[in-house]
Amino acid sequence: MRPYTPKDNVQKKSYYTDRYWVAPQVAKFDVSTDEVFAADLKVIKGKFKVLDAYIQVEQMVVYIRPEDNFGVLKLMRDSLEYTQLSEMSAIDWLADKGQFEIFYQLLSMNKRKRIRIKCFIEENQAIESVEKIFRSADWAEREMYDMFGVKVNNHPFMKRILMPYDWEGYPLRKTYPMQGDEFASWYEVDKIFGKEARDVIGPEIRDAAAVDRYDTKRFARLGHEVAYGEDISEGEPDTVQTYQEEGGVFLVGKLTKEESVVITDRDR
Amino acid sequence: MQHKNRLRPFFENITFEREDNELILNFGPQHPSSHGQLRLMLHLQQEQIVKAHPDVGYLHRGMEKMAENMIYNEFLPTTDRMDYIASSSNNYGFALAVEKLIGLEVPRRAKVIRMMLLEVNRLMSHLFWLATTALDVGAMTVFLYGFREREYLMDLLEDYCGARLTHSAIRIGGVPLDLPDNFIADLKKFLDKLPANIKDYEDLLDTNRIWQMRMEDVGVISKEMALSWGCTGPMLRASGVKWDIRKEEPYELYDEVEFDIPWSDKGDNYARYKLYMAEMRESAKILYQVLDMYKDTSPELMAHAPKYISAPKIDIMTQNYSLMQHFVLVTQGMRPPVGEVYVPTAPSFWHTGVLTDLLPGHYIPDVVSIIGTTNIVFGEVDR
Structure with missing residues (x-):
């Protein structure tokens, strides 16, 4: 039986x-372990609802409600x-949760801290x-829309990038x-x-190493030079290959095997 | 067969015949000074730009999608193809992210070699920047000089890892090779000559009238704009923010070496040019110190973490269990703990976005020098 591949997540592979x-x-660490983050979180909690917050790899992650993002x-x-x-x-979690996760990675240069909202x-x-x-965010939001299809309200130029x-x-x-x-x-x-x-x-040939033996329009073959577009399904002609012009070139005569002396004795 | 109307140029919402004297200039994507595949739609009043609309994506290969479909070690050579001018820094960013997930401590010698690679890459990248930007502005000599010096560095890295442009010389957990015998002597020889070389460039450019006219008070990025657009590196430091990630959030051994952060509050092209030159000097300073650190290190090159990193070759060839684990790690890949990590990434995407706000008010010749000093690499913009 063929293994079932999930259609809602085509790249999920079970290695x-x-x-x-x-x-x-x-x-994940509790936010109270870091003073700066704890103070920041307190300020955020004072005005907005915080769903979850923790510290992971030295950065604080804060989950908020999507309607609060601007504030x-x-x-x-x-x-x-x-x-x-x-x-x-x-981040696409459609297969698991039916939702997208939006993240904003922020940096404070004065505090030397990074926060992810x-x-x-x-x-x-x-x-x-x-x-x-x-x-x-202008370009980042356009890229998000382009790559994930997440729409952004009140963006000045909401087009693919x-x-x-x-x-x-x-x-x-x-x-x-x-x-x-297919598109x-x-x-x-x-x-x-x-x-x-x-x-x-x-269709486009996506295999870069693909060679069609009988295609005389796109592929050359050494030793069997044929005219462009010729039909070679009956076999291709042999092209005689010589290393020098007939009669030789300037100062160098054409060497043929018959007229040459082939030395077999190495010590001669 | 060809359809009559199908090959119309495809400019959305833009009419080229207008009555308000506004001309729309299509700059690129094949313009030689767009440093890759940047297309700019420039709205002009006479020669002045009133609106700029950068269009990117001509080199988009879907790196993120590729990464999702690969195992971790498979993706590492692909990171070379992002900022292909300084590819080791991409390798490093990716390797560091995975190491942070696993919680790996890299051996000291690997750290030293990584610092060397990163700084040599920085020198290569800055020399390339200087050469191409000078060429765009018309200084052919600096172009030839810059490429000459860069060639030495590429030969040096070829000695180390065999590749000149796409090194993949930093692996998750360390580095694959120790330095070749002549590496330190060669690098020292290059570094000894570098100050004289930099002085040559500066003598050619600093008080050059054409260079000054094209650079001074052109492309001024205010501090607010630099922060708001998320600029980093010389783009940020030239605008009056003294922030260098090597100092503020030190990685590897940057907290053990001494170097200065050059910065300026001018924000124009000339300030950025001066910063690049100063940074090359600082890189040389760092490299001298790192070269001295090398001899006091023990010869381990890869971290010891059998679950994630293959054992040394001698173990693989002699011990059955190491061999089995090596097979699993190569065919199925490592599985780091599930979590999220953020490592500062390539900034060119935002440095291209800045052009939207930066170009209006400037004139056409300024476009070339501004694109030059933003030092964008399109492998990194489009990924």
């Missing part, structure tokens, strides 16, 4: 088939000195843009196949020649 494997976790980030910048948004994007949103839920607070504007599908979702879907494989053909040309042009 290990050990049923009793319990994945170890990276240690929390404004508070972080204005009151808590987190002046840089180093990174923001989404996180929230969960539903698949079709939009999130408020934080581009007014951190300009770097890495993929072409007329692309279909969101490449970083777990449901998007690694090799690309991706026919993108150029459809756009330049039209769908009806698919049969004429044929």
Whole structure:
């Protein structure tokens, strides 16, 4: 029987088939173990609802409600000195939870601390843009939309950034196949020649080492030079290969085996 | 067969015939001074830019998707292809992230060699930056000089790991090789000559009238803009923020070496150029100290963590269990503990975004010098 592959997460592979494997976790610490983080968390808790908070790999992670994202980030910048948004994007948990996780990675240069603000949103839920607070979110949010299809409200230019504007599908979702879907494989053909040309042009050869033995248009063969486009299914002609022109070149005569003396005695 | 209207240029929402005297200039993506595949849509009033719209994605290969579908050691050589000018720093960022997840302590000699690789890469990258930017502005001599020096460094790294551009010389858990015999002597020889070389470049450029006109008071990034756009490195330090991650959040042995952080509050192209030159001098300073550290280290190169890192070759060849684990680690890959880690990443994506706010108000020739001093590498912007 063929093994079942989940359709909602096409890239989930079971490298290990050990049923009793319990994945170890990276240690999480309580926020009270770090004074700076504890003080920051207290300020956030004073104004917004905090769902969860812990310290992992020396950085604090705070879970908030998705509707609070703008307010929390404004508070972080204005009151808590987190002046840089180093990174923001989404994580696809659609297969497990039916949700996207949005994270904002913040840096405070005065405190030398990094904080990650996180929230969960539903698949079709939009999130408020934080581009007014951190300009770097402008491009980061566009990339998030491009890669995951998470819509952002009140963004000045909500368009794809890495993929072409007329692309279909969101490449970083777990449901998007690694090799690309049907739209991706026919993108150029459809756009330049039209769908009806698919049969004429044929699919793209993605195996870089593929050689079609009888294709005289795209492949050359040494020793059997044939004209472009010639039919060689009946066999190909042998091309005589010589290392020198007939009659020799300037100062050097043509050497032929018959007219030459072949020395067999090495000591001569 | 070809459809008549299908090959129309595809400019969304942009009309090229306008009546308000505004010209839209399509800069790139094949422009030689766009340092890769940057396309800029520039809205011009006469020669002045009123709106800039950078368009990226021409080198998008889907690194994240590839990483999701690979085992950890498989992905390491792919990280070379992001910032291909200084590839060891990408290798290092990735290796460091995985090491933090596992909680690995890397042997001291590996740390020393990593620092050497990182700093040599920084020198290579800065020399490349200087050469290409000078070429964009028209200084052919500096281009040739810069590439000459960079060639020495590439030969040096070729001696070490066999590759000149994509090194993959930093592995998760350490480094794969010890230094070759002549490496330290060769590097010292290069470093002894470097100050004279840098002085040559500065003599050619510092008071050069063309260079000054193209660089001074052009592309001024204010402190607020630099912070808001998440700039790092010389882009940030030239704008008056004294923040160097090697000093503030030291990794490897940066807390044991002495070096200064050059910074400036001008924020213009010229300040960034001066910072690059100063940083090369600081790199040389660090390298001298690291070279001295090397001889006091014990010869271990890879961390000892049998669950995650393959044992040394002698163990694999002689001990059955090491061999079995090696097989598992190569075919199925390591499985670090489940968790999240953030390691500061490649900044070019945001340094390209800055152009949106930076270019308006400037003139067309400034575009070239501004793109030059942002030092963007497109493998890293598009990933």
